[in-house]
Amino acid sequence: MTVFILRRLLSIMVTFFIVSVLIFVMMHAIKGGPFDAGDMPMPPAVRDRIMAKYGLDQPIYVQYLKYMWGVLRLDFGVPFQSPGETVLELIGRAWVPSLVLGGLGVLIGAPLGILLGMAAALRRNTWVDYLASAVATLGLTIPVFVTSMLLILVFAVWLAWLPASGWGEPKKWILPIIAYATIPMATYARYTRSAMLDTLNKPFVTVLRAKGLSERRILFQHVLRNSSIPMVTVFLPMFIGTATGSIFVEAMFRVPGLGAYFVSSIRTRDYPLEMALMLMLTVMFCLAYLLSDILYAWLNPRIRVGGRKG
Amino acid sequence: MTEAPALELRGLTKTYRLREGGALRPTHTALHAVRDVSLTLPRNAILGLVGESGSGKTTTGMIALRLTEPTAGQIIVGGTDITHLGHGALKPFRRRMQVVFQDSYSALDPMFTLAQIVAEPLHIHGLGSPREQTQQALDWLERVGLHRSYGGRYPHELSGGQRQRVAIARALILRPDVLVADEPTSALDVSVKAQIINLLQDLQAEMGLSILFISHDLSVVRSLTDRVAVMFNGRVVEEAPTEAIFTDARHPYTRALLDAIPALHPRDRRVRTFASRDALEAATPRMAARDLGLAPSDVARLVDLGQGHRVEALLTS
Amino acid sequence: MTVTSATPTPTPTPTYRQRGPLWFAWRRFVANKGAVVAGAVLAVIMVMAIIAPFITKAGPNAQDFLTDSLAAPSATYWFGVDDLGRDFFTRIIYGARVSLTIGFAAATFSVLIGIPLGALAGYYEGWVDWVIMRVIEIFSVVPPLLAAMLLGALTRGGFLTIVVISALFGWVQVCLLVRAQIKAFKEKEFVRAAQALGASPGYVIRRHLIPNSISPIIVGFVLAIPLAMMLEASLSFLGIGVPPPTPSWGQMINTGMSFMYFYWHMAVFPTAALAITVLATTLFGDGLRDALDPTMKGR
Numbered sequence: 001m002t003v004f005i006l007r008r009l010l011s012i013m014v015t016f017f018i019v020s021v022l023i024f025v026m027m028h029a030i031k032g033g034p035f036d037a038g039d040m041p042m043p044p045a046v047r048d049r050i051m052a053k054y055g056l057d058q059p060i061y062v063q064y065l066k067y068m069w070g071v072l073r074l075d076f077g078v079p080f081q082s083p084g085e086t087v088l089e090l091i092g093r094a095w096v097p098s099l100v101l102g103g104l105g106v107l108i109g110a111p112l113g114i115l116l117g118m119a120a121a122l123r124r125n126t127w128v129d130y131l132a133s134a135v136a137t138l139g140l141t142i143p144v145f146v147t148s149m150l151l152i153l154v155f156a157v158w159l160a161w162l163p164a165s166g167w168g169e170p171k172k173w174i175l176p177i178i179a180y181a182t183i184p185m186a187t188y189a190r191y192t193r194s195a196m197l198d199t200l201n202k203p204f205v206t207v208l209r210a211k212g213l214s215e216r217r218i219l220f221q222h223v224l225r226n227s228s229i230p231m232v233t234v235f236l237p238m239f240i241g242t243a244t245g246s247i248f249v250e251a252m253f254r255v256p257g258l259g260a261y262f263v264s265s266i267r268t269r270d271y272p273l274e275m276a277l278m279l280m281l282t283v284m285f286c287l288a289y290l291l292s293d294i295l296y297a298w299l300n301p302r303i304r305v306g307g308r309k310g
Numbered sequence: 311m312t313e314a315p316a317l318e319l320r321g322l323t324k325t326y327r328l329r330e331g332g333a334l335r336p337t338h339t340a341l342h343a344v345r346d347v348s349l350t351l352p353r354n355a356i357l358g359l360v361g362e363s364g365s366g367k368t369t370t371g372m373i374a375l376r377l378t379e380p381t382a383g384q385i386i387v388g389g390t391d392i393t394h395l396g397h398g399a400l401k402p403f404r405r406r407m408q409v410v411f412q413d414s415y416s417a418l419d420p421m422f423t424l425a426q427i428v429a430e431p432l433h434i435h436g437l438g439s440p441r442e443q444t445q446q447a448l449d450w451l452e453r454v455g456l457h458r459s460y461g462g463r464y465p466h467e468l469s470g471g472q473r474q475r476v477a478i479a480r481a482l483i484l485r486p487d488v489l490v491a492d493e494p495t496s497a498l499d500v501s502v503k504a505q506i507i508n509l510l511q512d513l514q515a516e517m518g519l520s521i522l523f524i525s526h527d528l529s530v531v532r533s534l535t536d537r538v539a540v541m542f543n544g545r546v547v548e549e550a551p552t553e554a555i556f557t558d559a560r561h562p563y564t565r566a567l568l569d570a571i572p573a574l575h576p577r578d579r580r581v582r583t584f585a586s587r588d589a590l591e592a593a594t595p596r597m598a599a600r601d602l603g604l605a606p607s608d609v610a611r612l613v614d615l616g617q618g619h620r621v622e623a624l625l626t627s
Numbered sequence: 628m629t630v631t632s633a634t635p636t637p638t639p640t641p642t643y644r645q646r647g648p649l650w651f652a653w654r655r656f657v658a659n660k661g662a663v664v665a666g667a668v669l670a671v672i673m674v675m676a677i678i679a680p681f682i683t684k685a686g687p688n689a690q691d692f693l694t695d696s697l698a699a700p701s702a703t704y705w706f707g708v709d710d711l712g713r714d715f716f717t718r719i720i721y722g723a724r725v726s727l728t729i730g731f732a733a734a735t736f737s738v739l740i741g742i743p744l745g746a747l748a749g750y751y752e753g754w755v756d757w758v759i760m761r762v763i764e765i766f767s768v769v770p771p772l773l774a775a776m777l778l779g780a781l782t783r784g785g786f787l788t789i790v791v792i793s794a795l796f797g798w799v800q801v802c803l804l805v806r807a808q809i810k811a812f813k814e815k816e817f818v819r820a821a822q823a824l825g826a827s828p829g830y831v832i833r834r835h836l837i838p839n840s841i842s843p844i845i846v847g848f849v850l851a852i853p854l855a856m857m858l859e860a861s862l863s864f865l866g867i868g869v870p871p872p873t874p875s876w877g878q879m880i881n882t883g884m885s886f887m888y889f890y891w892h893m894a895v896f897p898t899a900a901l902a903i904t905v906l907a908t909t910l911f912g913d914g915l916r917d918a919l920d921p922t923m924k925g926r
Contacts, residue, residue: 011761011764012764014761015761015764015765015768016768018765019765019768019769022765023777026777026778026781027777137661137906137909137910138906140909141853141905141906141909141910142902142905142906143857143860143861143901143902143905145861145864145880146880146898146901146902149880149883149884149894149898150898150902152887153887153891153894153895153898157887157888157891241770247772247773247861247865248861248864251864251865252884262773262776263776263865266776266777266780266867267866274777277773278769278773278774278777281769281770281773282768282769285768285769285770286768289764289767289768375823377819377822377823397825397827400825401825404823404824404825405825407823408823408824409819409820409823411816411819411820413816416815416816416817417815417816417817417820418817419817419835419838419839420648420839421835421838421839430821430824431824434821434824434825434826434830435824435825466648477820480820484824
């Protein structure tokens, strides 16, 4: 088991390293040098000195190493669009809305999805099943910004029940949270339904019924546990993906979260911020996948206990 | 003056290294699938290779075809050592050795028509124009007992026995010297088994083919083969002309195998089984070295008892 | 051994051809009503996109109706008029062209990249497989949208760039599907038989393994289309996709948001168009997958 973890860790680190290099190089490809010609022509000597001051005259791998060294000390530099704070501070500030809305979205959507999936599996091929499956499919295939748009159109424009944008008060949170909740809900509904159907058809369930266990006990103690492994492992990447703020939801509902800053950082060529966001997200996804791989291997008794090959 | 045998295997060994468990100190075990196996397949003869599952007989066959690489040993085809030949140099030899597998369904590409399947060997070796290749393929379909019109059909439309016929046609279209038949009848119904065996016999006689017939079905082996080699646990434990094996088996394992054949008459049962594999190992016959004019040895080796009969035995002093 | 008679009697020809796996797949597909409807909708959308010039009044960029700007849908203007005086119905239909073209083109590239890589990884295994899996991991770990945005900013949008970017994130799925299929088929006896005949690995992969991987390839292709369409719409929505004035639903949704409160048609139609097209393609793809290989369900 430890070998497994170490190996996964190693490969994730390799991946992360490669990704960070790629991102760094790409960003510097856009750069073109902030002090070339342009508005204020400078005598070459002055320009060279300024470049040296910012370390921009160094070969790219040196710049990369310096940057990564800073990263390890959690120093991401200062964002161009808001020089009064460090990148880290800005991210810390901007993350709150994303975390609240996205996190709540997942935490509400996932259990709902599970219930929906269970209902569908238990009432297979009835209208409950069809409805649940339709909702799940729609949730997954319709892009999230379309869903957001629909929510705004129906609830804010047409019915005018809820405000469409902003971040301040909880009332403004409702629509974005619903938008965030659709994907987790749909994903879990699907997973739960198919996992439960698989398990319910297995012979051991028939045996349990023959033994006389109540339907409810069979369901919660045995069936759910058996179906839950893939669902648990998919939770972590999903949470990370949502809690870091969907660009679209934030754009549509005008929420000043990470997603919004990401878009603006690309638009304004705010390299320190952009780089930091990309790296952070990549690291978090790497960790999320690593942890869920480990979790899966641990939970799956077949892998944990090992077994002789037949 | 004897010409070179069609196929000769010398000292073939195949060892798989397995890593097992443990974090930083994994244990390596070695699985000896085939251990120092030597066999000779003369021209125009059928050699049966029998044993239970896991005895290494299939692996031996695969090594002979170089579909699996041996850890040690040599494969000699018609006098030439092909053990270490590269892909290009090996190709002409591939024409001389072909194979028929047990599972006829997965032995035929489901996307190919029968004509394409049988013509494929010609295609791979670039023999003849496409039209000629198709003609030959159809000829061969007839030769194995299927109507020419089957050429346009697909494997899933045939029965197991028919598919096996197609596999045989594909194997023989290049007129190889050696055919390795790995349990070709094991998956077939009894009546169909007989048909396929007859087909193989007829073709063998017509073409002067040498067949390495791998099987665990002793009754089939008895009716088809000239010689039989018995394998156990990766080694050849006995080798003799067919009738000698069945009437005068010397190794206890061979006898155990024979005893396991369901007898035709209920009262004909001779029960002699071995409680465990160790017991079997322990039952390796011991022979006095001096009687045979050989040196004593701690390790069991094949001893020639004359008249082409060899048994694995321990030579005691 | 006894010498037997010359040729054994050939078995008589049966009177009917048996049904192949393709027939069963068709039956399964047809039984899936959602997929059939989706397929029909998709066909309609595609036809409309193709005959666009024949069913619309003017070109998509023609600002012919400035005096009627922002008019609501009516008999003359089926979908209304947009803020720059263009007939909205026309814009939407031409937007379908953009989305579908990008979707199909990107899916094609995804398949072109995914098949060889999947074949190599599946056939050779070992370190080749390891390297390819690492590459896949790199592409999976970076959120595709963000990376696409970065790349888009780098290259300043443009049609071909979008196609390439979408292909870059779509090939992974195809590669994984092909790899799994080839791994499964590699051990089959017909492959060994071909090897025993002296076929080279290239021949085996080309003539045996890949033709037998047709169903995952088709499924991968069809499912890559909505992915690409979504990516394009997202990028256009953010302003770094297809540049105006070429109509793109994503871009139109973005514009529509500003006008949403008073001119609902600006937002509703592109949204609905995108949603319906993506939905139809996905359902059709799912239906294909379930029909071609029922064991692949849920992956």
